[in-house]
Amino acid sequence: MKSFFIACFLFLAVASAHATPEEDRLALREFFAQRFPDMDLNEMINGLYAFDEGAREQWVEMEDFPPYEIAIEDGEGAFNKTFANGKSYADCFENGGIGIRQNYPRFDTESGEIITLEWAINQCRKDNGEAPLPWLTGELAAISAYMAYTSRGNEMSVVIPDDPRALEAYESGKEYYYTRRGQLEFACENCHMQSAGNKLRADTLSAMLGQATHWPVYRSKWGEIGTLHKRFKECNSQVRAKPYEAQSKVYRELEYFLSYMSNGMEMNGPASRR
Amino acid sequence: MGSPIKIRAKIKDDIAEVKALMPHPMESGVRVDADTGEAIPKHYIQEVVCKHNGNVVTKAFWGTGVSKDPYMAFKFKGAKPGDKLEISWRDNTGDTSVKEITFK
Amino acid sequence: MRLQRRALIRSLIAAAAILAVPRWLFASRPDKAFDADNADTVISDLFDSPLIESDQVTLKVPDIAENGAVVPVTVSTDLSDVESISMIVDNNPTPLVALFELSPQSVGEVSVRMKMGESSVVRTVVKAGGQYYTASKEVKVTIGGCGG
Amino acid sequence: MKRNLSTLIFAILATLVFNTSAMAADEAEYQAALANARQALADAQQQVQLWTTSEVLLEEAAEAAASGNFDLAVEQVNEAVLHAELALATAEREKKVWQKGVPK
Numbered sequence: 176m177k178s179f180f181i182a183c184f185l186f187l188a189v190a191s192a193h194a195t196p197e198e199d200r201l202a203l204r205e206f207f208a209q210r211f212p213d214m215d216l217n218e219m220i221n222g223l224y225a226f227d228e229g230a231r232e233q234w235v236e237m238e239d240f241p242p243y244e245i246a247i248e249d250g251e252g253a254f255n256k257t258f259a260n261g262k263s264y265a266d267c268f269e270n271g272g273i274g275i276r277q278n279y280p281r282f283d284t285e286s287g288e289i290i291t292l293e294w295a296i297n298q299c300r301k302d303n304g305e306a307p308l309p310w311l312t313g314e315l316a317a318i319s320a321y322m323a324y325t326s327r328g329n330e331m332s333v334v335i336p337d338d339p340r341a342l343e344a345y346e347s348g349k350e351y352y353y354t355r356r357g358q359l360e361f362a363c364e365n366c367h368m369q370s371a372g373n374k375l376r377a378d379t380l381s382a383m384l385g386q387a388t389h390w391p392v393y394r395s396k397w398g399e400i401g402t403l404h405k406r407f408k409e410c411n412s413q414v415r416a417k418p419y420e421a422q423s424k425v426y427r428e429l430e431y432f433l434s435y436m437s438n439g440m441e442m443n444g445p446a447s448r449r
Numbered sequence: 450m451g452s453p454i455k456i457r458a459k460i461k462d463d464i465a466e467v468k469a470l471m472p473h474p475m476e477s478g479v480r481v482d483a484d485t486g487e488a489i490p491k492h493y494i495q496e497v498v499c500k501h502n503g504n505v506v507t508k509a510f511w512g513t514g515v516s517k518d519p520y521m522a523f524k525f526k527g528a529k530p531g532d533k534l535e536i537s538w539r540d541n542t543g544d545t546s547v548k549e550i551t552f553k
Numbered sequence: 554m555r556l557q558r559r560a561l562i563r564s565l566i567a568a569a570a571i572l573a574v575p576r577w578l579f580a581s582r583p584d585k586a587f588d589a590d591n592a593d594t595v596i597s598d599l600f601d602s603p604l605i606e607s608d609q610v611t612l613k614v615p616d617i618a619e620n621g622a623v624v625p626v627t628v629s630t631d632l633s634d635v636e637s638i639s640m641i642v643d644n645n646p647t648p649l650v651a652l653f654e655l656s657p658q659s660v661g662e663v664s665v666r667m668k669m670g671e672s673s674v675v676r677t678v679v680k681a682g683g684q685y686y687t688a689s690k691e692v693k694v695t696i697g698g699c700g701g
Numbered sequence: 702m703k704r705n706l707s708t709l710i711f712a713i714l715a716t717l718v719f720n721t722s723a724m725a726a727d728e729a730e731y732q733a734a735l736a737n738a739r740q741a742l743a744d745a746q747q748q749v750q751l752w753t754t755s756e757v758l759l760e761e762a763a764e765a766a767a768s769g770n771f772d773l774a775v776e777q778v779n780e781a782v783l784h785a786e787l788a789l790a791t792a793e794r795e796k797k798v799w800q801k802g803v804p805k
Contacts, residue, residue, distance in 0.1 A: 199803070206804035230619045237625065237666075242518050244455060245472045353799045358752040358784070360791055364802045377695030395620040398517050417751040449620040464660055477668070479646060495582055506656050507663070512587040514642060514650035516623045516666040523653070524660035 196335050196345055196435055203436055206368065207384050220385035220443050226372040227379040234447065243320060243393040243445040246400040250321030253314050258303040264318070267299035276326030277442050280431045281334060282341040289344050289427040292319055293402055310421035311405040316391045320400055323390065323444030331388055331442060333435045348432025351425060352383075357416030378449075387434040389446035400445060403430060451546035454536050460552055465528035467499065469536050470520050471546070477513035493541055494519060500535040501528060528552055583652070592641050592648040596678070599639065599652070600685045604678060607632075607686035612677045614692050621669045621694040628688075629662035632681035638663050644673035669694045726771040734778040735762065745785040749792035755781040 194202065207216055218225040224234045254272065257263045265271035269278075279292040290298070296318055297307040308315035335341050355362045363383070366375065371382035390403040397405075404426050408418035419425050452472035459466055471494065478491030497509040506525045528534075530552050537547040586598040596604065613627040628638050638661070639652040645668070653663045661679070669675075669692065676689035738759065745751055762777035 194803075194805070202804040229615060229617055233615050233619045233625055237623070240455075240457060240468045240470050240520055240522075242470070242520075242623075244470060245452075245518060248455070349803070350799055353802045354795045355791060355799075356750050356788075356795075358754050358787075362795075362799070362802065368802070368804075395623045398622065411750065412753060415753045417746070417753050417756065419750070477646075495587075501658065504656070504658075506658050508654040509663075509665075510582040510587070510652045510654075512647050512649050512651065514645050514647065514668050516668050520664070520666045522627075522662075522664035523655075524662050525656070525658045526660060527658055 196342075199349065200436055200438060203384065207371075207382060211372065216384055217440060218385075219382045220388045220437075220440050222381035222385070222389070222446075222448060223379040225382065225385075230379065230449065234449075237447055241393070241447045242395075243391075243400055243447055246317045246320040246391070246393065246445060247324045249314070250317035250319070250324075253318050254321050258300075258305050260303050262303050264296065264299055267295070267302065272322055273325045274329060276323045276444065277329040277332045278334070280427060280434055282336055282338065282344065282431070284336055284338050284341075287340045289424075289431045291403075291422065291427055291430055292322060293404070294422055294427065296322075310402060311408075312397070312399050312401045316400045316402050316405075319391050319402060320445040323442065326442045327444070329442045331434060331437045331440050333431070333438055335435065344428045345432050345435065347425075348428035348430070351429045352432060357411065357414035359414040361414040363410065383433070383436060385437050385440050387430065387437045388440050388442050389444040391445050393445065393447045395447070395449050451538065451540065451544045454538070454546055454548035456534065456536055456548055456550050458534055458550060458552060460528050460530065463528070464524050464526055465501070465532075465534070465552065466522070466524050467534065467536075468520070468522045470518060471497075471538055472518050473538075473540065475513070475515055475517045475519060479513075491541055494538045495541050497521065497536065497538045499523065500533075501525060502533050503535075586652075587649050588647060589649065590647060592643045592674075592676070595641055595649045599649075600678060600680070602685060604685045604687040607679075607688065610677060610679050610686050610688040612675065612688040612690055614675050614690055616691075617693045617695060618669055621671070623666050624669050624692065624694075625664065625666050626675065626677075627662065627664040628677045628679065630679050630681065630686070632661060632679060632686060634682040635659065635661040635679060636683075637678075637680040639678050640665065640667065641676045641678070642667065642669055642673050643676070644671050645669065726775040728766065728771055731762070731766050731771045731774045731778065734775050735759070738778045738782045741782045742785050745789050749788050751788050752784045755784045755788075758784065 204216060207219070214225065221231075221234075224231040254264050265273075269275055276292060279295065280289050282288075283290050288294075293310060293315055296315060297310075300307050308318075335345050352363045355365070366380050367383040367386065370380050373380055387403070390406075391400050392403075392406070393400045394406075402421070404421035407426050407429065408421065411418040455470040455472075457468045473494055474492050475494065476489050476492040478488065480489045481487065482489050491513065493513050494511050494515070497511065498505055499507040499509075507523045509521060511519070532552045533549055534552060535547065535549040537545060539545045583599060586595050589595045589598060609631045611627075611629045613629070614624060618624045626640055628640065630638075634657070635655050637652060637654045640650045641648045642650055650667045651665050655661065655663075661681070672691070672693045674689050675692050676687055679686045742751060742755055742759075758777045758781035762774045762781070765771070765777060766774035
């Protein structure tokens with residue numbers, strides 16, 4: 176009996192120390208609602224353009240004929256090509272790969288891996304005897320862009336299944352987001368929560384909410400379309416932390432957490448950014 | 450043969466509004482390849498010709514100061530649904546690309 | 554006979570169309586102006602009479618360029634008989650960015666996206682009815698890299 | 702325990718004396734320091750994200766060594782290790798405090 180109470184007590188202690196992902200998400204929305212009481216939080220899917228009017232005008236002008244359209248078209252072509260074995264990407268995904276971006280990353284209860292969309296695309300290639308594509312830019316990013324394009328307007332719906340490994344992956348991603356790192360000792364949070372909407376030198380910082388809804392992105396600075404993990408690497412370098420490899424466990428866990436935080440928000444990828 | 454040109458065109462009150470996006474590196478010749486340390490040679494579109502039913506309506510001459518994957522927009526009068534619009538470019542290496550569409 | 558006459562009429566119309574084709578200012582690209590390294594040289598190379606400041610020329614560029622690699626610019630004008638529209642960025646290594654030649658069929662409005670290495674005066678020159686009209690604006694370019 | 706500590710102090714003093722002696726560093730010393738640093742960096746990377754500065758310092762060390770300045774080379778190598786230690790220290794501290802930033 177006594178041990179039962181101890182067990183209960185321990186359970187409660189653990190439960191209160193670890194909020195559930197859903198509690199985290201709601202608390203985060205509340206955080207931004209208090210910081211920006213006059214803003215529609217759903218605007219944050221547009222990153223810095225939710226905050227910077229002058230930049231927004233130029234961005235809207237770019238959206239008239241955005242540079243990522245080239246990637247969508249290339250991606251559609253690549254997506255519809257058949258592999259040497261006669262199969263295609265459509266065979267690897269639910270609903271033939273159309274309109275499913277919002278479900279990624281997902282936790283695979285069989286392998287225990289976090290499956291990002293890019294991971295799934297390359298897994299599909301490997302399963303069909305094709306060589307995997309490079310992670311950061313090029314064909315993989317273009318295919319990802321096309322798949323994102325077919326999912327526009329859907330709501331981000333990342334699921335954390337009832338599996339301790341999934342929750343652990345989520346928690347690791349969360350710890351990563353809030354941990355200071357690099358010579359500048361910045362956590363993702365320092366820029367994208369506390370300073371969201373502020374200027375860092377010439378740049379306006381985007382908010383964490385909605386940060387995962389619009390990838391891949393054509394950044395003018397890159398001059399091409401690139402994946403979220405390319406941006407992770409760049410963020411790390413900017414605070415002088417040695418980046419991890421794209422699609423490493425750490426980055427996939429980070430994407431899992433980050434995407435869950437955008438749950439319920441509109442998918443609007445691919446996007447263009449400065 | 451260069452990458453295909455993307456054209457978006459519509460007719461509004463007898464005026465054709467044309468927008469085009471042309472995938473092209475537009476190398477200015479001043480950038481240095483980070484890996485080799487060598488200057489990346491100039492590679493940019495020099496001339497764009499836009500024809501309406503075979504007649505030139507707008508010609509553009511460009512320098513290296515036009516952005517990568519160039520975008521241009523222009524308008525002209527007298528276009529009807531079914532009319533043809535052709536846009537072509539030529540770059541400093543002699544490479545070209547042509548695209549024709551029909552107004553809806 | 555009738556057919557021949559029709560063909561003749563058709564060829565006459567075609568000839569008229571050829572005559573109506575505008576006399577292009579430049580048969581080929583003015584390479585010298587595009588290679589010039591300062592705006593004054595560009596202007597003296599391209600334009601053979603003084604430039605007139607005009608509020609009938611609208612130059613739409615941002616005050617602060619979001620990204621120097623992609624600065625949207627639109628030039629529009631109410632002037633009639635527009636023959637050409639050019640864009641010049643004074644502080645670019647080669648200031649002449651673009652020169653559009655327009656036919657009588659054109660509407661006086663063109664847009665393009667341009668590169669700007671640093672803050673600079675951006676100017677446009679519109680040739681209309683044989684005169685050169687101009688408008689200019691200071692555009693600030695900030696260099697960053699941490700937005701997103 | 703006490704004996705360990707005194708050994709450590711002796712080692713530190715010995716290092717200081719060695720480093721501050723008039724003897725200039727040579728290539729062998731640089732190579733040894735480099736090998737030691739590579740190991741330290743690899744160990745640290747297992748646990749945390751290193752600073753990019755460590756690698757930059759090693760590159761600077763290699764440049765200095767190539768030009769025969771082994772004093773500077775050794776100094777930069779040691780600085781690289783120091784930066785790895787600082788990265789570890791930050792990570793240790795952050796393990797205790799990271800949750801403070803999480804909205805509740």
